[in-house]
Amino acid sequence: MSLSKFSDKLFSKAALRGIFAIFVFVVLWEVGARSEEWFGYRFPFIGLVPPPSDVFVSWGGLIANPSYWQSWYMSFLRVFGGFTAAMIIGIPMGLLMAVNKASYGIIFPSFEVLRPIPPLAWVPASIIFWPTQELSIAFVTFLGAFYTIVINVLGGANSINKQFLQAAQSMGASQWDIFRRIVLPATLPSIVVGSAVGMGITWEVVVAAEMISGGGSSGGGAGGGLGFFIWSSYVGGSYEQIIVGMISIGIAGYISSELLRQLGGFLTPWLKTR
Amino acid sequence: MPDPANKSEILGALKSAMPFQMVPDNLMQEIAAICTQESYESGAKVYDLGAIADDVFIVFSGSVEHILSAETEASEHKKIMRSGDVFGWAAVLDGQNVRMASTLSIEPTQVLRINGKKLIKLFESDPAVGDVVMTRFATLINKEFYVPRSIADQVPGFKQALNASNLQGSEVTTMALTVYRISTWLKSPRPYLMLIGFALFLGFWMLSVEIWKLPRFVDMPGPTEVFTEWFSEDPYYGLSIYTPEYYKHIGISLQRIAFAFFLATGLGVPLGLFLGWSKNFREYIFPLFEVFRPIPVLAWVPLAIIMFSGSETPVIFLTFLASFFATTLNTMLGVESIDESYSRAARCLGASRWQTFVHVVIPGAMPYIFTGLQISIGVAWFSLVAGEMVSGQYGLGYVINTAYMMIEYPKIIIGMITLGVVGYITSAMVRMMGDYLMQWRVRELALGDN
């Protein structure tokens, strides 16, 4: 996008309105958070929250601190690790179930029975089972994304227009050909969408797992990460850092989703022509 | 009398005809016994308007042209009948002795003829089935021949013969339909594959923990341990289906979910609707919404504990937050997905903006809203469990967490399974509520594309 177009977009009416609303929000937050100082009366809820100005200052200090970036790195590692594992196992399994009725009949009911169990409920079982804490977090992360990806692959495969398959068959394609050239590309959009949703869930699980196993019952010494950062900020009483952590995770989550979206756009160029 | 060698073909033809699709085998044999066969050359007349209406016809092979008289007030008069189609149904209408249409074969055709009076007599021995078949005839006449219901409903009723006084015809049909569906399902390989899957999973679990005692699985509780504990009257760790405490935990989790979910729906749906409907509103508010959304709900835990006093409110707040984002987003997307033609049509017809919102946007978005609600309840459970594991007392998440801390491992699995079951039930309830509110969708989907 050319520079003039970018600045057009940035200062377009829509963007300005959005920025305005966010600005109003930040102002209200500042006023509410400082209510005790300024008015002698503390607003409920908001009055207890650190004000944005303090958060900003704290963040400035943290940027110079390497352990802050270490937390970023750890969380990203876990997210992409678990996510990739979920894709590696989930996509083939989904495709298998889509093309082979027998495997669908065997696997899917058990899959559906286990699905409502929230991934976090698996944490204690996972800790008992896996030798290291890292693996137990990775397992739970994997579970989170796994379900979403499989369901999306199945959905995508099921909605393949039958006529594509018939057209291929009438042109003499073999089963493998059909799989490679029709089923696989046709399910890609669903996989891409499923990944985007799965990514969001993965972040949730990673953060939760970092908070629970790092700051919870099993005692300290966990491998850090942004979730752990938030929890230990809370325990240590530096409340501004909690909010820095929250915003950081938000940004990190957004970056990962964007990356996925770009990758998805690269893999499915035909969708762009709509 | 039909040639015995053709009996299976006759049965096949009967089974493919819509009104007879649910007749049980014994009655079907009797119907087949009263069938006769007939052949027509191309262009031959099958029957004329006004002729005596004696037999019902099922096309076996070939095709006929069926032309209804103007008096039937059918919205369309001509119809081509092919293999499996049923015509000549005047023969089963009460008080209708003569043909209401003329029928002409347009290629060499074979038909099955069933005498109307004999057919009705057969059903007297099984009025429940008779009622179902006649109701299906009525539906066939109304929907496939476009004949008004006033005529279609002249099929004989078997309702007096049914003993239970409150069994309406439609209820029998629904029940019969369910029974039919279940019996078809049982005959397919699906339930057996499902059992194989479960068996494999449970088998693996049992083998790895109890029999082979694989190193990794040493501390894990095995299925026997878990299930004996779960169903024992005096459980070792104090939690089973017989202990009131079990239900207390379930109840508390459910309470929290219900409160958070309904609050999130009550706020999220209207917000989503407005975000989808009004461009101005969306331009202001959506960016703010999108700033908050990527923040994982659980990252709010410490802040929630700081903001809200007590241990209950933070948990509900987190659950609410998760549901709220999911519901709002899906509702907004739903509004955006509504076909533009509907709101344009409404405006053409003179509806004001507000009327369009109420009559087009809200009903049109409903399917998407309910999909969103199913997602919403899923994430609600997700957050609730996390919240309960960290803070709060009682509840299934709490059970799992304390069981882990107190090294009462079977309780962990019991908690997990219970969560799965309860989560599934609540999700199904949301789906059923959606089906109930959107009858139009259920019916539309059932009939396929038209």
Add this chain to the structure above:
Amino acid sequence: MSAVIDENVGSLADVTDGAISIKDVVKIYDPDGAAVMAVDHCSIEIPAGEICMIVGPSGCGKTTLLNAIAGFHGITSGSIHLDGELLCGPEKPQAEPGSDRIVVFQNGALFPWKTNLDNVAFGPMMAGKQSKEEIYEKARSMMADTGLSGNENNYPGEISSGLRRRVEIVRALMNDPKVLLFDEPYRALDSLTKSVMHEALLEIYYRNKVTIFFITHDLEEAIFLGHRLIIMSSRPCKPKKIVEVDIPHPRDYSVLTSPRFRELMNEAKDVVHEEATKAFEAGEKEG
């Protein structure tokens, strides 16, 4: 179909409302900065009560014209009047949608969540000027007149697409519109159903004279239904040839094999084919 129809049924003499005047209309779209002219100085006069068929290849801009009359889009220059009143023009680039000009959409726009009867009653119910009983009685009788009785309490998803179109037309007529705008409504129907729909439409027309602005690419449909054909050029859209259809009303399907019908087809088809080829070569996407 059944009812007895009076002989002067095709005459427009007694229709007073619904004259459309399209003067020098231009519409330029601007997607991503590339100006595309969809309608190029188009002028058409449609007398009240006429069935005016707009024929042209896909994507040539006929729908744009319809949307301008209906009020869904604006125009870049020129003006459109209805019975002398301004719909859109230099000071007012976009008309407001209203129940004097009702559209029957290509894929149908019956509300799937309302029963057929509720759909038909929708317009007057929104206007709120009559009592509910009056409205529903009128709705029922209009449905009966069009052979739709028995389907009142069904949902649109439960009936055939041919019947759905008819319900949509009745829904429009309940509001006493001056103009009905049809945007290729029978495009997706098979030819057997189409022929039934054509006769049904004419029969409805004979009972309720409104101006009909009908877009189609089917020449047979156009000549069968219309008083006049306006054949449009490929994009940008501009009237290229006008064919007067002087086959008398009432028309039924026997008209299709009459010699006059064949003559008119010949007159029209060369032009239509020429424009269709141009559109095809230009790679036009369907509108």
